[in-house]
Amino acid sequence: MNRPVGAPSGSYAVNVSVAAEKATLTASGALVGGLAQNETLSFTFSRDHTTSAPTISGFSVDLGAGDSLAQVINKLNSAFATQGAGLNAIDEGGRLKIESNDYGADFFFSVVSDVGTGIGGTEFGTTTLEDAGVDIAGTINGIIAVGSGSSLRLGDGALSGLTVDYKGSLTGLLGTIDLSTGLSDLFSEAADRISGDDSAFLNGRNESLQQQIDRLNDQIAKKEESIARTQGRLEREFANLEVTLAQLQSQQTFVTNQLQQLQSLR
Structure with a gap:
């Protein structure tokens, strides 16, 4: 059974005249x-x-x-x-x-x-x-329902959208459906009201969250630029160090050769 939001509590008789x-x-x-x-x-x-x-x-x-x-x-x-x-x-x-x-x-x-x-x-x-195949036919609470496949659905009034699915072969009065508004129903209805397209509260909240997201995205972009600059500077310094190291290695080789020549003259 699918109960529409706002359907009044009560007992509703389900009568099937043609089984699906x-x-x-x-x-x-x-x-x-x-x-x-x-x-x-x-x-x-x-x-x-x-x-x-x-x-x-x-x-x-x-x-x-x-x-x-x-x-x-x-x-x-x-x-x-x-x-x-x-x-x-x-x-x-x-x-x-x-x-x-x-x-x-x-x-x-x-x-x-x-x-x-x-x-x-x-x-x-x-x-x-x-x-x-055959579509189900019948009534819910005395109101003629729209039959599609094995589903009976009310299309008008306070119970619009109330749907009962029945795959059995029996016809006649099947019984009653008891609808009661419990806590879960109340929370569901409240959530539907809050999330409605015309809810200024939710729209305002969405705008506030979007602004926060935009600010965070700006901060992330600036951090990425700073990291890129730092990375570039470190790469340049590393390249300079490699050049200096190569020069020192060349000088070391020259000094080593000079010392070897001096030793050979003794």
Whole structure:
């Protein structure tokens, strides 16, 4: 449940008239042992099926003779992930079942095989099968809610934004939701008020913090300039020291040679 800020405390009845459903297709028979021959399953799918111009994509999955149900499922799920189809294949009591990951009428897919039923295939057959999900429908506190997928949401009034998510299959009165304003709710509402776009307090505080940040950035820039100057001076002094050291080494060599010559004259 998503509770909007400012929603009044109280108990609210949730009544579901239409339960949400996934798009689902199940093979007509079980796959025992393995596929009797090579088989290709062709799919189309849409994730915006209720729009005026839905996007429909298609792809095929090749299956090999001898593939077990588990291997078929692995190949299909790998292809579904690669294609971004939002579908999932599972073992439904030995039969191959394919369903959408999410609930709702936006999710649609179809499947058709190049192998007929009753001859050791996946048992989807050569007639195209298709299905779409169903959006939930119902009321919250007697108010008609907007159903999308598995979520009921109120769009108007003091409870605008109140959302209930229900993925079950039961319909009718599901129960009541108790809303109470606790400390966490009060703090949340206070924080929302403080952080609102029209809050002069927060805007002023933000400006003050930004000014402090700007001053710190100026100080950092000046320190970096000072460090750069000091580094340059030290590098020049080091270079001068190297020149002086080289001169001293040259003088040492000259003196050493002179002493050796004097010793040779004795």
